Amino acid sequence: MDVQEKHPCMWRWHRWQDGLRRPSVALLLGAMALLGWSSLQSTPAWVAVSPAAAPATAKHDVDVAGGRSCVEFYRPVGPRNVVFSIKEFGGVGDGRTSNTEAFRRAVRRLGEFGDKGGAQLNVPPGRWLTGSFNLTSNLTLFLEKDAVILGSQDPEEWPVIEPLPSYGRGRERLGGRHISLIHGEGLSDVVITGQNGSIDGQGKMWWDLWWNRTLKHTRGHLLELVNSENILISNLTFRNSPFWTIHPVYCSNVVLKNLTVLAPLHSPNTDGIDPDSSSHVCIEDCYIESGDDLVAVKSGWDHYGIAMAHPSSNIVIRRVSGTTPTCSVSESAVKCLGV
16 A cells, blocks of 8 residues: 555445445444444544454354454364475575575475475574575475574565556556565465564665665565465564565465564555455454554455456454554554555
């Protein structure tokens, strides 16, 4: 979302290409209650409730300690039969040595076990500098405690790729867009988790390009998965994304749980979690600080998104808290969520 287009502290109805169904009585009562609550706040807010985003009882809901959970949107396939360390592929965690080829070699090797239960790549403690790399199906990427994946400061290590069909062009500039730091397309059964390790995009270089109007192509995300299904992202910290932080697009059955997303409050367009033209997405128990939306449910952009007609649906958001430059989200009320 461009800064000048931002409408803070507000749920907005998105472009639902196939129309909205008639809301139930329970839904109307819930919306009235939220509107009444918001009128008591010191900062005025417009609040609406999407039927897909806040169902009374979501499909696959289960009871867990602390309340309801939609974690069963992700269907575990089984334990990984093979475990590797990035060190086995020449990785050096000194914060200076490029590990781009080490990660790419590792993913190619782990892809050989896709029909044998998959494989796990461990990232041990250290600072692992890398350019963009692609994931593979039936993979677990596991960041141990004190492990940090660092985004390269060389723009050439974030290659330019084609724009998404539902965007038609780069979101910020005409033409292509920089690929995300961690990327995947057409994948199934991917787990990105750990012991609260971190993925740090070192985005200041990109923010400066944006502020100085010297950006040649649209900035890359920190993590983007395209046309993929059965995804679990949990127990990690994401920092300093160049652009939107976590972007599942054209995906289904995605769980994002127990995440911390951090970016300076002045950083441009550093949305936290942006499910886009996706369905059956569970976002819960997350803390987000960003320079823009905490969570933004999207379905493409302008006439490109309308033409593609792939709306987001069945998005469940629970127990998300955080802050932006203008407002915050608490467990008891939803604000600052862009649609």
